[in-house]
Amino acid sequence: MTREEILAQHGPREAMEYDVVIVGAGPAGLSTAIRLKQLAAEYGREVSVVVLEKGSEPGAHILSGAIMDPRALNELIPDWKDKGAPLNVPVTEDIFLFLSERGATRTPGFLLPKNFENHGNYIVSLANFTRWLAQQAEGLGVEIFPGFPAAEVLYNQDGSVKGVATADMGIGKDGQPTENFQLGMELHAKYTVFAEGSRGHLGRELISRFQLDQGRDPQSYSIGIKEVWEIDPARHKPGLALHSAGWPLDETTYGGSFLYHMENNQIAIGFVVGLDYTNPYLSPYEEFQRFKTHPNIRWYFEGAKGAKRLAYGARALTVGGLLSLPKTVFPGGALVGCDAGYLNASRIKGSHAAIKTGMLAAEAAFAALGEGRQHDELTAYPKAFEASWLHRELNKARNFKQWFKMGRTVATVMTGVEQFVLGGRIPWTIHRKKPDHVSLRPASECTPIAYPRPDGKLTFDRLSSVFISNTNHEENQPPHLTLKDPQIPISVNLHDYAGPEQRYCPAGVYEFVEDEAGGGARLQINAQNCVHCKTCDIKDPTQNIVWVVPEGGGGPNYTNM
Template sequence: MVERETMEFDVVVVGAGPAGLSCAIRLAQQAQQQEKELMICVVEKGSEVGAHILSGAVFETKALDELLPNWKEKGAPISTQVTQDDTYLFKDKDSAINIPHLAVPKTFKNRGNYIVSMGNVCRWLAEQAEQLGVEIFPGFSAHSLIVEDDEVKGIITGDMGVDKDGQPKDSYMPGMELRAKYTVFAEGCRGHLGKQLISQFALDKNATPQHYGIGFKEIWQIDPAKHKEGTVVHGTGWPLDNNTHGGAFMYHAENNQVVVGLIIDLNYSNTYLSPFDEFQRMKHHPVFAKVLEGGERISYGARAIAKGGLNSLPKMHFAGGLLVGCDAGTLNFAKIKGNHTAMKSGMLAADCILEALNTEQPQADLENFADKFKSSWLYDELYQSRNFGPVLHKFGRILGGAYNTLDQNIFSGALPFTFKDEQPDHSVLKPASECEQISYPKPDGKLSFDKLSSVFLSNTNHEESQPCHLQLADTSIPITVNFAKFAEPAQRYCPAGVYEINENEQGEKLFVINAQNCVHCKTCDIKDPSQNITWVTPEGAGGPNYPNM
């Protein structure tokens, strides 16, 4: 039995993203107002706050205005206001239709919002939290739950200095028990402890399956003559076919930089589709190429996003804690925005916890969170956009888009219908024998690039001698099932070249996991057709180190 150091807190928050930091700040603010001493700890697996944050991001300040009304005076890194919105339907590789504003859902209109680096916003939020007395521990992964008598009592951080066979090295340091009266899980999309909690406490029994997309993002330094600070571009269509949903974006940020990316829904059916290569191909469309040509790509990243919305939300409270932000799935896909909604969910969690701590006999299960959520603008916003994704999946890009424009622009999401998507994303992948192979052009090194050079730009690194954090329930399935039936899609859906099929000297197929390349996107945990891969946290501080994402 490993002896672990134990630290006691009032509240432990797992994840220093917008939800977790907003929760910690709100708790500290209210405790200060009430002259109440609270011990609040935030655990962050990245090497620093912001290292693992990847978001578009066009930022709506609604929640921040509530949390820190004087954010401008406090020097928040939020300055590039949106001045122009363009929305395109990409017909093919050469042409596009600029859709009139009247025909675009109002949720896509961004005047008054800001183009930001959410990583830098989170770094700033962490500073505000620490000034209020919050303790933040970067470089420590939340490895496992402490559950006693069906109540969450905290978390255990990951052991450091363990070799690939699980044996202690000279540098071995056991993880700590961080115990708390309440624990808030804000790990981001498909958090591995959030996934355990949802299963263990059956939090999703009344919800439809969660749905996901994979989002790619690159930052480019471009010719100043081509830069239009504050311009936001969205588009749908090519290079994705009619059965594959998603959308492209390009945001003109400050300092002659643009952010360019593609989101692809993970309910695609063609096993030969490579999301990474679709993104690289997308950049050759004239809408993007004319801006990027002659520029320099300076950063790359990829991350899954939870896009099921209200229909897929699990119960967010359980004995001993709360599930908030993208760990629960609060992103508003109709807006393609999840930062303001994540922040609000964290703030609601803080209000709920403080009320409980102020009662003489606090309840373990924070049931009043459901009422606070239901009476908030967060619920109203998610309710109004509840049909956005299911309608696109049911009726397709054109008819679904027309319905959403009508529903959002005329009825503000109040049409008396609720469409639901009951099929999990991993279950829709077709066998290779039923799919058409896709031939992707070779990268030209100017607009399009390969996976390994892209991963290099993400500054991804892991301690090489450690247990593999991509765990297979059955090591035979990748070859006997996934390769035999689906031509092993992990080779293609992974945006970082983690998974390969090789051959040994006898000509036998081997499934290889290059865990060192992993950018922590979680796509494998979501899309594997056999649900055989489980992503768990590697040693603390491992993974990407995004500077300005």
């Protein structure tokens, strides 16, 4: 039975009407909703707002370092402390290390560029903050539908965005309805705001359909891999923020680490690798595990009372910055937060940008609704962004990622010049010309990397890591990791690039196995393991992998990430 036949038999889909539909209950989407309701209360108007969330609850799919700059939160909810926002650990000390294989050099505090200073910021669990933000939104009358992924953009006859449709439930692996089948529903809106996070699958469609990236630098991404540990209290210092660059990555590979001391003797430790890396044998997951064995890092896990790993996760980051930012409005809707790419890579921060852009989009939508408009472009939103402190901040960091094309040493020196010497008043602009997926070199031109076996105490394999991410998907459903051409993984990826998908995926989703019918290898996709990081959708050299939403509620269930 085809999709059209299913709709003909079970349809039409139920439709619900709202003033504003928001896709994604992260900081950007929830801030959009909160600001709309604040304005409605201030001006005595009714504005209906709904937020769709593909995770089992708000925060379930949220992963970040994270150090939060509270500037935007101060604007959105000035009394957030009184309302119990979980910002409990102010940063007390910044350390930046350059690592060699056995040693480390600390950057003196007086030479630390402003973008690496965190005075006034807070070490947080962004997942827990998102849960709190959802409570604030619901308290204002926002409807939140967790477990309902937006699977399809709906369009009016004039091409403007009409809203979205949620995914059907109860479709079996064979693509046919099961006894648990439930047709998705349509949510129509005067304006639809997309806040899916980095590499949102609907945002990707919209950018392509409306050519929103025309004239912009190609977008760039990184993968961030993170663990939460409980360590010996004697080696725990609440508020310490440690960053590093260098080993185990080589001079030409963009990336670095973070280690943040949270409350309750817990630390968040993570590793970021730019997805424009060139060696197909590189594994971001194994680089992270290897990083933890450095003497200056291992020390935190070797106290007399030992250490225990509590959580694991991974997520793509949109790091192209201002020069890669697409046009953020189109007829009937807008992109906010990391769905557009507002993260400041030089500061390793995006939550403040997500909150701010959600507010700006909300203010533009509220004004348009008040004028009786609908389904047009919210041009007031990008204009307000261009006049905002966030634009000034991102403009100062516009060259940060581009310098790494010339190697880490040049990038370090030039970041210091731009941020420390020039104070962000930069008279030049450096552009990127290629997307990340074209950066891989053929395996024949590269040296394989021999990674040590995990010890199960400090370093771990992928499957044991996925287990503690609480990842789960309904097994009897179509795979949400799809291939445009099932032959390409063997004929191109394995043949030319030694099968990079089995290394860039941090969850063991992709593996090459012997074909039972003979004839060599085949690609096996273990979609059950997927933590929704979107790395495969970004890094696949042939762009043959397309990530689509699984059944609602599937994926990781992060708690303190």
